[in-house]
Amino acid sequence: MSAKIIDGKETARKLRETIKTQVENLKAKGFTPGLAVVLVGNDPASQVYVGHKEKACKEVGFHSEVYRLPETTSQEELLKLIDNLNNDKNIHGILVQLPLPGHLNEKEVINKISPVKDVDGFHPLSAGALFVGEKSLVPCTPKGCIHLIKETGFDLQGKKAVVVGRSNIVGKPVAILLLNENATVTICHSRTKNLKAELLEADVVVAAVGKPNFITGDMIKPGAVVIDVGINRLDNGKLVGDVEFETAKEKAGWITPVPGGVGPMTIAMLLQNTLEAAQS
Ligand code: NDP
Numbered sequence: 001m002s003a004k005i006i007d008g009k010e011t012a013r014k015l016r017e018t019i020k021t022q023v024e025n026l027k028a029k030g031f032t033p034g035l036a037v038v039l040v041g042n043d044p045a046s047q048v049y050v051g052h053k054e055k056a057c058k059e060v061g062f063h064s065e066v067y068r069l070p071e072t073t074s075q076e077e078l079l080k081l082i083d084n085l086n087n088d089k090n091i092h093g094i095l096v097q098l099p100l101p102g103h104l105n106e107k108e109v110i111n112k113i114s115p116v117k118d119v120d121g122f123h124p125l126s127a128g129a130l131f132v133g134e135k136s137l138v139p140c141t142p143k144g145c146i147h148l149i150k151e152t153g154f155d156l157q158g159k160k161a162v163v164v165g166r167s168n169i170v171g172k173p174v175a176i177l178l179l180n181e182n183a184t185v186t187i188c189h190s191r192t193k194n195l196k197a198e199l200l201e202a203d204v205v206v207a208a209v210g211k212p213n214f215i216t217g218d219m220i221k222p223g224a225v226v227i228d229v230g231i232n233r234l235d236n237g238k239l240v241g242d243v244e245f246e247t248a249k250e251k252a253g254w255i256t257p258v259p260g261g262v263g264p265m266t267i268a269m270l271l272q273n274t275l276e277a278a279q280s
Pocket of ligand 1 (some may be wrong): 131141165166167168169171172188189190192195208209210211228229230231232262263276
């Protein structure tokens with residue numbers, strides 16, 4: 001059996017088209033959603049990510065502001081900028097690109113972002129709202145994972161989902177979102193005793209580990225939906241996920257590729273969150 005491929009690139013493109021139309025309608029009424037992205041320092045990967053976000057904002061017609069600050073920016077300067085953006089009526093979403101340079105206090109910076117503009121969904125109030133089932137801005141990558149599962153037509157209700165990884169930005173929120181869809185959820189991590197046994201029972205697998213080709217085909221239940229969040233660069237320059245695609249696709253019913261799976265959805269969901277923040 002060879003799995004059907006879940007095309008994140010195409011799904012994200014369709015989403016961006018829908019958002020673009022909604023933005024055109026809002027603009028016709030004299031209102032433009034605005035996103036501010038803040039980048040501190042010269043991390044090459046962060047510069048690429050911010051570039052992609054800036055381009056995506058322009059494409060859908062958002063008002064976009066990008067603040068590229070020097071590595072030497074102080075905590076006070078950064079907090080002051082966020083304060084200004086919190087009070088800026090043209091800005092509806094604020095994203096601070098992580099990781100920040102080591103001398104800056106990431107937690108304090110995230111906590112400074114107004115929860116109503118927290119389009120990354122990393123503020124403790126956003127996380128708490130998700131936990132207790134209140135309306136909130138949901139972290140982009142987990143939201144993209146659920147969108148991709150739904151795109152397959154797979155009904156999550158009563159199904160067993162196994163999430164591998166328990167980070168605050170992917171593993172934990174994706175587990176809560178799966179729970180909200182009435183799946184029976186298991187979260188695995190580095191101290192899990194028998195990962196293979198857990199995975200072999202999973203109708204849905206979400207892999208967010210950060211280890212190349214970590215989950216192999218022999219660990220996948222036949223017909224399972226496999227969502228690979230991992231982005232790992234090999235020494236030969238090739239980009240691979242946390243799931244060994246070639247062996248897993250022979251067992252899974254549906255699978256996301258890397259690249260072209262979850263990755264493109266993250267930016268599409270950032271646009272979606274900005275639109276939601278602007279309309280709330
Ligand atoms: P973290 O490093 O924060 O978390 C990794 C998780 O994997 C931890 O919970 C860790 O467990 C768990 N883990 C490590 N080793 C094992 C093991 N042997 N068995 C089971 N679990 C294990 O990573 P992130 O959540 O931030 O990211 C995960 C991956 O997703 C990375 O490749 C990252 O690049 C990618 N990513 C992709 C995005 C996208 O847009 N597509 C967005 C965000 C991330 P423990 O808690 O016990 O240490």
